[in-house]
Amino acid sequence: MLNIGCHLSVSKGYVALAGDALYTGSSCFQFFTRNPRGGGAKPIDEGDIAEFHQIAAEHGLNSYLAHAPYTINPCAAKPETLEFARQTMADDLERMEWLPGNYYNFHPGSHVGQGVERGIELIAETLNLTLKPHHRTTVLLETMAGKGSEVGGRFEELREIMDRTELSDKLGVCLDTCHVHDAGYDVVNDLDGVLTEFDRVIGLSRLKCVHLNDSKNPFASHKDRHEVIGGGSLGLEAIARIINHPALRRLPFYLETPNELEGYKREIEMLRGLYRE
Numbered sequence: 001m002l003n004i005g006c007h008l009s010v011s012k013g014y015v016a017l018a019g020d021a022l023y024t025g026s027s028c029f030q031f032f033t034r035n036p037r038g039g040g041a042k043p044i045d046e047g048d049i050a051e052f053h054q055i056a057a058e059h060g061l062n063s064y065l066a067h068a069p070y071t072i073n074p075c076a077a078k079p080e081t082l083e084f085a086r087q088t089m090a091d092d093l094e095r096m097e098w099l100p101g102n103y104y105n106f107h108p109g110s111h112v113g114q115g116v117e118r119g120i121e122l123i124a125e126t127l128n129l130t131l132k133p134h135h136r137t138t139v140l141l142e143t144m145a146g147k148g149s150e151v152g153g154r155f156e157e158l159r160e161i162m163d164r165t166e167l168s169d170k171l172g173v174c175l176d177t178c179h180v181h182d183a184g185y186d187v188v189n190d191l192d193g194v195l196t197e198f199d200r201v202i203g204l205s206r207l208k209c210v211h212l213n214d215s216k217n218p219f220a221s222h223k224d225r226h227e228v229i230g231g232g233s234l235g236l237e238a239i240a241r242i243i244n245h246p247a248l249r250r251l252p253f254y255l256e257t258p259n260e261l262e263g264y265k266r267e268i269e270m271l272r273g274l275y276r277e
């Protein structure tokens with residue numbers, strides 16, 4: 001069965017989130033740990049989360065992917081900005097212990113003129129200060145479009161961050177189909193080639209999750225604007241090949257397309273129809 005879900009809000013608690021997941025036909029889901037524009041996280045409501053776990057077990061919900069806020073920069077130049085990113089990630093990972101064995105995805109960051117090498121160094125330092133042996137979460141570096149001074153637009157950069165992280169067995173990669181296409185990896189005409197390259201540079205065993213998005217912009221545009229499935233430069237045929245590819249088909253897929261719940265529900269139903277059992 002295709003393991004697919006969408007991005008949902010946890011602002012009304014985990015039980016409400018499970019309701020939205022089931023409504024949309026999601027078997028997995030992504031959520032922001034806190035307001036994506038930054039700020040504090042709501043305290044965990046133990047009753048709410050216990051009830052969530054019951055509902056999830058009953059309905060087979062799995063593979064919860066928490067997304068770090070967009071506003072943190074794990075390789076910021078300003079010490080206070082860097083410190084904020086590190087505190088946020090450390091706090092998020094402690095909170096994820098309420099959902100043990102799941103995933104935490106973050107954007108590696110923007111080097112803001114310090115250079116890619118310095119960016120990579122700072123990101124690895126952030127991970128070395130943040131990851132703790134007791135954490136049961138797999139922390140995922142997201143493949144980026146390479147917009148501006150973004151780090152992570154090349155597979156080599158992600159590999160280097162992982163190599164410099166002490167607890168690197170806790171790390172994995174989340175492949176965003178819009179981002180890699182925008183970054184210049186041709187998942188439309190040469191999906192096999194892109195995955196072979198991923199395997200050569202990072203290793204396919206590190207690939208844990210897929211962000212399934214179409215793109216508003218052309219190949220190699222370095223832009224990062226998501227489009228609804230089939231409405232952009234990837235197109236429905238390429239997306240059908242992605243969800244069915246032998247190296248990807250067992251992974252959880254998460255939609256981050258511009259949709260409300262109704263739109264997600266329709267996309268999930270359509271994609272389940274395109275999946276070869």
Ligand code: FE
Nearest residue numbers: 067106107142
């Ligand atoms: Fe992201």
Ligand code: FE
Nearest residue numbers: 142176211256
């Ligand atoms: Fe993404």
Ligand code: ZN
Nearest residue numbers: 179224225226
């Ligand atoms: Zn994006």
